[in-house]
Amino acid sequence: MSPDSDNLPAVPADLAAMRVGYAAQAMNSPAPESNLDVAALEDGWLPLLRRWLDQARSAGVVEPNAMVLATVDEAGRPASRTVxxxxxxxxxxxxxxxYGSTKARQLAAVPYASATFAWTAFAHQVTVRGPVERVAPEVTAAYWHTRPRGSQLGAWASQQxxxxxxxxxxDARLAEVTARFADTExxxxxxxxxGLLLRPETVEFWQGRANRMHNRVLVTRAEGGWTATRLQP
Ligand SMILES: Cc1cc2nc3c(=O)[nH]c(=O)nc-3n(C[C@H](O)[C@H](O)[C@H](O)COP(=O)(O)O)c2cc1C
Structure with missing residues (x-):
């Protein structure tokens, strides 16, 4: 404990004062979007999620494909991390x-997850929930071989x-696997x-708006398609 830690306020004043009106974020887009409505989700969740992801990527957001993945442990308590x-x-x-990591073990026991993207520069959030399953080994292999050699070796070195x-x-483990595969192309x-595939059952789109009057649309898997419902902010 540092000598003056006793003098720190419980909640720093600058955190409590941090506030964003969301009007600026709404204007960040090259073609400012109108209010998100259920009509935007008529064709399901995928086109709009792609559009928001593309928008963040084009604007230079670092790792726009980062999402916070929530699972539950054996006691039913939540655990989250970014993937x-x-x-x-x-x-x-x-x-x-x-597949030996904590998240993968939790998903083997309770194969259900929630994943949230937050692109705060645009006041956009998307949360996807649904069952999770392993992808086919060929899918994993195809992706593995696109990874830089350093990442492949790093994965071998770590029992995540x-x-x-x-x-x-x-570091010694990395040196060991680097030597082991030195002559392997x-x-x-x-x-x-x-890979793990999260199959959406529900997808919620959130668009920040002024005065806390945000737009929320929940897309739910239904017989033969998707239904979209507006939620209160
Ligand atoms: C931006 C970012 C991206 C990440 N991407 C991944 C990923 O794709 N896969 C992964 O296993 N861990 C990834 N991690 C690390 C995880 O957040 C986590 O530390 C690790 O997977 C171990 O989690 P677990 O012990 O809950 O299984 C990422 C971390 C950050 C900050």
Whole structure:
């Protein structure tokens, strides 16, 4: 504890005073969007999610495909962390991870997740919820071989989410796998590593507006298609 930590206010004043009106964010887009409405979701969730993702990418948002993935542990308590969405189609959202990691173990026990994108520069948020399953090994292999060699070796070096005694021990593991694959042109796919597909059951689009009068539209899987419902902000 630092000597003057006792003098820190419980909630720093600058945090409490941080406030955004959302009018500016609404204007950030090259063609300012009108109010989000259920009509924008008539064709389901995918076109608008693609459009918002593209908008963030074109504007130079760093890692616009980053999403916060929530799972539950064995006691039903939530756990969350960021992952990168690496595949987007009518089927759902794909991310890649170590199947021995905490998140993947939790998903093996309770195969259901919630993933949230937040592009605050545009006052846009999208939350996708649904069941999760492993992708086919060929899909994982195709993605693995697009990864830089350094990332492939790093994945081999790490038993994700397991404790390790020190940074130097981790670096030694990287040196070890780098030497092991030195004469191998293509680093093989790490066993027990791969893609997970989140199949949307619900997708909520949130668009910030002035005076807290935000737009929210919930898209729900229905017989043969999707239904869109406006929610109060
Ligand atoms: C921007 C960002 C992107 C990340 N992308 C991934 C990813 O795609 N896959 C992954 O396994 N971990 C990714 N991570 C690391 C995870 O947040 C997390 O630390 C790791 O997966 C271990 O989580 P777990 O112990 O809950 O399984 C990313 C972290 C950040 C900050």
């Amino acid at each position: 990168l969405c690496k595949g987007l189609s009518e089927e759902g959202l794909v991310f890649y991870t170590n 989410s397991q404790p390790i005694e020190s940074r130097s021990a981790l 293509q680093v093989p796919v790490l066993p027990d590593w791969g």
